[in-house]
Amino acid sequence: MSLWQFILQNHVEMLQLTLEHLWMVGCSTVLAVVIGIPLGILITRWPRLNKPILGSANIIQTIPSLALFGFLLPAPWIGARADRLAILALTLYALLPLIRNTYVGIRGVDRSVVEAGRGMGMTGSQLLWQVELPLALGVIIAGVRVATVISVGLATIAAAIGAGGLGEYIFRGLAMVNNQVILAGAIPAALMALVADTGLGWLEKRMAH
């Protein structure tokens, strides 16, 4: 059976798995943005928190993904459903690039621009919303881009804990020693990563100053 035949026969299931994959990646990226960007801003204001926060995010990053899925299993509510668990794990992984890029982006704003703003009597929040965040946006979006691409890849592993997604095909193909089935999972996942990368890359360029 060729890959093409496989896709034709299973297109409904494939669509279903793709949507599950998108759901996990989308939810976790949104959550990571909502948590990571404020944390990144926080550590530009409170340099003392810099080490503990970036350090924790770094440590999370070093935990092997399968192990992290396993660690989270006993968690209440979260552990009850595999997709919740996968979303939480993916969110944790996506935090580091978001916190770091927000921090680096804001710190990288031209000092003379920030000082001119302060010297003219802008308040802290005016400076943040009108100057620092807009000027850091390119770098922050670069962080979202990295996080998204990583998530698309990592989400395939979520199938191991029964969260579904395109990883289903990859694991099934591995078990069946069938390359076609593996490719039916891997190719859409790769395409998804490529589209996210290109789209966010375009956005990043538009936002860079």
Place this chain on the structure above:
Amino acid sequence: MPDPAPASQRTGTATARENPGAAVDFRATSYRLENGRELLHDLNLEVQRGETLVLLGRSGCGKTTTLKLINRLLIATSGEVFVEGRSLGEWDVIRLRRGIGYVIQDVGLFPHFTIEKNIGLVPKIEGWSTERIHHRVEELMKLTGLDSQIGSRYPHELSGGQRQRVGVARALAADPPILLMDEPFGALDPLTRAELQKEFSALQRRLKKSVVFVTHDLREALMLGDRIALMDAGRLVTILTPDEFMESQEPLVSAYMAAFFANPSKKERS
């Protein structure tokens, strides 16, 4: 209250010791870094209303530190600074800064704002109406010799001279009584610099702001200053009018004059 500076430091058009009318008044002000290094030592200095006071000195002598103590970008570690007769501690720092125009060498224009938005920034955060801001921006662009066509452009599309004009226009936007200028023309080519100096001098004759102008360029100091405060290694050496400066026997002043006349650049001859 510590004693004001000895009389020897108060030559020139120095005025009475207690002067509530001074735009800016430093009293025994020092600034020390956390590591203990003193950048400014026991400064006593008054800036009169409507005068241009030039802070002259080599790099690292405390000129910029002095300037930043006025708009509280730095806070004096001892002594006091008065602005418009009120101690800095009594000022709301945001109010204070909005009443002080600030121009720096790197200009610090917001790269993501159009020229019009850059100039209108302080009026905007002060809550002026859009119409009033627009009006004011046009007026300022005319005043600083900017073509109103460039209002919709972005800073990177402008020449260095134009950007610095925008910097001056932006500082003047809310009509602040005090203007702080930190080597505003330092990064410009000699011709543009001379042009802007001349225009600023004419502008200041009309506007009569209280200006504190930092420079290491003696020519600029002599041309723009009503008084020149010479600084060295964190201390105020002397305050002189440009005429007095040319005559002074003070060793450091003579050194400046000697360096100035020994190396006349091409633009001095023309």
